[in-house]
Amino acid sequence: MSLAPVFSLNDLTKVYGEGASAVTALRGVDLEIAEGELIVLLGPSGSGKSTLLNILGGLDQPSSGQALFRGADIAHFDERALTQFRRRHVGFVFQFYNLIPSLTAFENVELVGEVATNPLPPGEALEMVGLANRMHHFPAQLSGGEQQRVAIARAIAKRPSVLLCDEPTGALDITTGILVLDALTQVNQATGAATLLVTHNADIARLADRVIRFADGRIRALERNTVRAKPSELDW
Numbered sequence: 001m002s003l004a005p006v007f008s009l010n011d012l013t014k015v016y017g018e019g020a021s022a023v024t025a026l027r028g029v030d031l032e033i034a035e036g037e038l039i040v041l042l043g044p045s046g047s048g049k050s051t052l053l054n055i056l057g058g059l060d061q062p063s064s065g066q067a068l069f070r071g072a073d074i075a076h077f078d079e080r081a082l083t084q085f086r087r088r089h090v091g092f093v094f095q096f097y098n099l100i101p102s103l104t105a106f107e108n109v110e111l112v113g114e115v116a117t118n119p120l121p122p123g124e125a126l127e128m129v130g131l132a133n134r135m136h137h138f139p140a141q142l143s144g145g146e147q148q149r150v151a152i153a154r155a156i157a158k159r160p161s162v163l164l165c166d167e168p169t170g171a172l173d174i175t176t177g178i179l180v181l182d183a184l185t186q187v188n189q190a191t192g193a194a195t196l197l198v199t200h201n202a203d204i205a206r207l208a209d210r211v212i213r214f215a216d217g218r219i220r221a222l223e224r225n226t227v228r229a230k231p232s233e234l235d236w
């Protein structure tokens with residue numbers, strides 16, 4: 001028997017603005033995301049990928065449709081409930097790492113623990129992304145890939161149910177990008193957090209359980225990989 005989905009999206013739409021200047025970003029998205037699943041979201045710029053991620057993460061709300069998180073419709077949460085939802089359940093990783101420059105890697109991760117109920121010890125989170133020996137370095141003393149791994153450690157420190165990653169390797173070269181993807185896939189497996197990864201790089205799709213191809217605010221294709229490739233096997 002399969003587990004209940006962590007997210008169930010039904011006919012989700014999003015329109016920004018009104019009247020003549022209205023922009024439709026999502027045009028009816030239906031999707032179920034299983035617990036622990038790794039999904040790669042591909043699609044051209046402007047196709048609605050970030051809008052979908054923002055709604056799943058409680059940063060934005062849809063114009064219509066349902067966004068059920070373990071049965072609760074976050075589309076109708078008020079600000080307070082959304083804040084609670086984000087704090088308890090969602091880890092974000094963006095293209096730029098947004099670390100605090102005056103804090104060490106350890107302290108950057110520790111900070112998240114202060115708003116979480118049952119945080120991972122910062123050392124454990126940093127160990128999970130292969131940075132046990134860099135914990136007390138400042139961001140400026142770390143490479144781009146290492147900073148992104150600190151950002152991943154920070155995202156998982158609150159033990160999120162969902163990890164949302166928007167172009168996490170967009171600013172990195174191949175070698176460091178692979179280390180970041182290694183960290184993400186290991187974290188996905190170790191924590192069981194359902195992981196959505198938005199990317200422009202179609203080769204990264206081979207890492208996923210399922211691949212969503214997005215176009216013009218809709219899911220155009222949904223494929224399941226029979227085998228998940230390892231980051232080191234990618235030929236980008």
Ligand code: ADP
Nearest residue numbers: 016023024025044045046047048049050051052
């Ligand atoms: P992607 O992540 O695939 O590049 P986005 O979700 O960022 O796509 O954008 C989808 C569409 O919604 C685009 O046409 C974009 O210009 C528009 N859009 C995104 N955010 C806003 C916003 N805050 N206000 C108005 N339009 C927006």
